[in-house]
Amino acid sequence: KSPKKADRPHYEQEDRIMIARDKEFATKKAERANLRVLMRDKYRIPQSAQDEATVQMAGDDLDIPEELAKMVDEDEEQEELNDSFLGKLQNMDVDFDSIKAKAQSTMTEVKQVAEEKCVMM
Secondary structure: OOHHHHHHHHHHHHHHHHHHHHHHHHHHHHHHHHHHHHHHHHOOOOOOHHHHHHHHHHOOOOOOOHHHHHHHHHHHHHHHHHHOHHHHHHHOOOOHHHHHHHHHHHHHHHHHHHHHHHHHO
16 A cells, blocks of 8 residues: 555545534634624624625524523613613603692692682683
8 A cells, every 4th residue: 555545534534624624613703793793783883894795605504602692682672671662661760659649739729720710600
């Protein structure tokens, strides 16, 4: 046997390992670029053409790490709550008891004025 034939399987194995490693690196790079694109969109920061190109090259094979996806979802839920009418009410420092008391006193005043006018007529 010649030394070249004996080394061939070794080199083929190294090539497969390097190709798999390069593919994994490219996927991780695209996932990070995808996350940056999402964050830029969320916080209305100008987009990066390089990140968008990286994401497009990766195609649909991108995953966002579970913990980061959970953080983004929690942020979106909080924003939706804050944007809702109920959320705005909850964030306001409103003293509903004082509003109720003011409304009742106004109704009492209106009643008294109405009774006085009726007596005059």
